[in-house]
Amino acid sequence: MKHTSPNLDPAWLEVEHNNRARVPEFQSHFDRWARDSAAARANGRSLLDVRYGHGEGETLDIFPAPRKAGKPPAPVLVFIHGGWWRSLDKADHSFIAPPFVQRGACVVLPNYALCPAVTVPQITLQMVQALAWVYRHIGAHGGDPQRITVVGHSAGGHLASMMLACDWSLVGDDLPLSLVKNALGMSGLYDLEPVMHTPSVQTSLHLTPADVSRASPARLPAPRLREGRGELSAVVGADESSEFLRHNRLIQQSWGTDVVPVCEGLKGLNHFSIVDALADPRQRLHKMVRSLLGI
Numbered sequence: 001m002k003h004t005s006p007n008l009d010p011a012w013l014e015v016e017h018n019n020r021a022r023v024p025e026f027q028s029h030f031d032r033w034a035r036d037s038a039a040a041r042a043n044g045r046s047l048l049d050v051r052y053g054h055g056e057g058e059t060l061d062i063f064p065a066p067r068k069a070g071k072p073p074a075p076v077l078v079f080i081h082g083g084w085w086r087s088l089d090k091a092d093h094s095f096i097a098p099p100f101v102q103r104g105a106c107v108v109l110p111n112y113a114l115c116p117a118v119t120v121p122q123i124t125l126q127m128v129q130a131l132a133w134v135y136r137h138i139g140a141h142g143g144d145p146q147r148i149t150v151v152g153h154s155a156g157g158h159l160a161s162m163m164l165a166c167d168w169s170l171v172g173d174d175l176p177l178s179l180v181k182n183a184l185g186m187s188g189l190y191d192l193e194p195v196m197h198t199p200s201v202q203t204s205l206h207l208t209p210a211d212v213s214r215a216s217p218a219r220l221p222a223p224r225l226r227e228g229r230g231e232l233s234a235v236v237g238a239d240e241s242s243e244f245l246r247h248n249r250l251i252q253q254s255w256g257t258d259v260v261p262v263c264e265g266l267k268g269l270n271h272f273s274i275v276d277a278l279a280d281p282r283q284r285l286h287k288m289v290r291s292l293l294g295i
Contacts, residue, residue, distance in 0.1 A: 006194045006246070013198040016243035019271040029272040036095035036279075044098060047141070052133035053126065057113035060130055061090055063097035064141045065106045073144035074106040075293040078134060082154030082187070085123055086115040086204040096279045099286065103295045106143035108134055112159075115204045120158075120192065121215045127159045132171055135179050149292045150183045153275055157188025161217040161251060164232050182230030182292050186274050186285070187237060187244050190218040190251040194243065222255035233262035233292070235285060237269035244271065262288070
């Protein structure tokens with residue numbers, strides 16, 4: 001499908017992509033995430049820094065669901081953090097786990113190496129490795145490998161959509177084509193060309209035109225719907241910049257409404273409060289993810 005060319009003016013893109021300038025109270029979000037995440041790790045039953053690979057950053061945290069005799073394994077929520085592929089950490093987002101664990105889900109938070117030490121395509125392959133590990137090993141922690149939902153924020157939204165698009169037959173003979181049951185992108189970045197033209201970000205990412213072609217979800221064929229493999233839900237804070245709103249529409253335009261049936265701006269939310277909403281059982285976003293998990 002042909003789309004209108006994005007605005008590639010560097011000065012404009014700097015303003016559109018500077019979420020910290022748009023949300024002056026961003027540090028209060030980070031402080032609360034850190035405080036609540038420390039509490040989640042201290043209070044919950046968790047396995048921290050489990051290695052899914054041998055490279056830099058290739059660890060994940062598991063928050064298992066409570067085991068109940070005679071009950072089926074728990075659906076699995078894999079949450080991929082954001083930070084422009086160059087910052088933040090899974091430990092900043094542990095607070096997301098408890099509300100879903102309390103409802104019966106097993107929650108996994110993977111880390112990845114950060115740019116500029118690696119490239120965005122390399123990070124994407126790290127997440128492929130992490131998801132393959134989850135499929136192969138989550139049963140030992142009470143999770144159901146047949147019910148994996150991937151949710152990601154910002155750069156993590158990009159990575160979540162890439163996991164839905166992955167051809168798992170190329171990763172391992174033991175992996176099903178429907179490894180990712182469904183996915184949800186929060187404030188995702190689905191075309192890397194504008195990112196490549198944003199100087200303050202590009203200084204860390206070093207994106208090339210080849211990276212843009214192979215690692216932009218909106219430029220890839222739409223994932224084929226198949227038995228056991230669901231869709232991508234695309235959501236964004238309604239208070240976010242016009243560029244983030246455009247990305248959210250773009251992935252539905254590119255992949256179609258069958259594959260992306262939900263394309264929504266969530267009222268009253270910005271680029272950081274949307275993460276808080278994910279962990280808040282009263283919020284529509286939290287309920288949407290619970291629906292994907294079937295809990």
